[in-house]
Amino acid sequence: MSQAPPFQLQDFLPYLLNQAAETSGQEFQSYYKARYGMLRTEWRVLFHLGRYGDMTATDICSRAKVHKTKVSRAVSALEARRFLKRETRSNDRRHEALSLTPAGEAAFADLTTEAQRYNATLLSDFSDEEFAVVRRFLLHVARLDCKDSQT
Amino acid sequence: MSQAPPFQLQDFLPYLLNQAAETSGQEFQSYYKARYGMLRTEWRVLFHLGRYGDMTATDICSRAKVHKTKVSRAVSALEARRFLKRETRSNDRRHEALSLTPAGEAAFADLTTEAQRYNATLLSDFSDEEFAVVRRFLLHVARLDCKDSQT
DNA sequence: GGCTATTAGTTGCTTTTGTAACTATCAACA
């Protein structure tokens, strides 16, 4: 009745992925939480605007696969801290073009530096080839492995 | 002023890990949610007891790195649905030995089969060697890569 | 123009999580 190799928890990918995401997320959170009092979604919105240019809340939703209420609240919080500003588009007044303020740009630059540094520490024991495998796997599982990688 | 290669979101591991964990977690959740109305922590407690034998709530906390309030609530929920039973240990009445009921064992067996099947689909495009790299990486990031792998 | 359907974004309510304080039990040691 026993299955061939008893199923180990450390072989179950949703569990492994969750543990790894939790640990790394917590560790990196310490940066943006301590320095800017940001929440995860706020950091994510900041990064999207800083890295990929001005866009609307809905754009961020579809790119980051985050629900719009979370984005809405993150945008409000970042606006209250003067990290971004909104501008209603004249041609369609439903859209709000979001853009970073100088303070937002500064925070983005600072945190991006940290992100790259932190990323490097996670990969220190792995070769470029190994990272490529890991990256491909993660993109596959997250269903992000479209041929046309987003600009 | 621009950093050598502009930092891509798809290279940032906490982000990638979170997306992959979210997607796979959601997908697998559909099984235990639909069939047994379980929450993630409840499934995790069930799996620990089914796979690793009877233990106390604190044992599960340290093994699964879950906070004790979450485990406490999951245990209560599983007990209410008659998936597990508690037994206060006579030698130390603070400890509660948790064990699955027959219904709990059945759910565990069913879900474990699904887990293995789902796991296989995630890995269908990857070789054993590639999986080994991914697994090693995830254990490393999650700080679970102790030499003495848990029994 | 005016009716209907769609889209962007917000708000209120519920569920879940996180934090800290609490009870109960036991161990150690004066």
Place this chain on the structure above:
DNA sequence: TGTTGATAGTTACAAAAGCAACTAATAGCC
């Protein structure tokens, strides 16, 4: 014994996330 400190587990309260209803603006079509 009895006092202090630690441990197992629960509960109460606060923060965050999820869901559904809502407003405002626009597009399509008659």
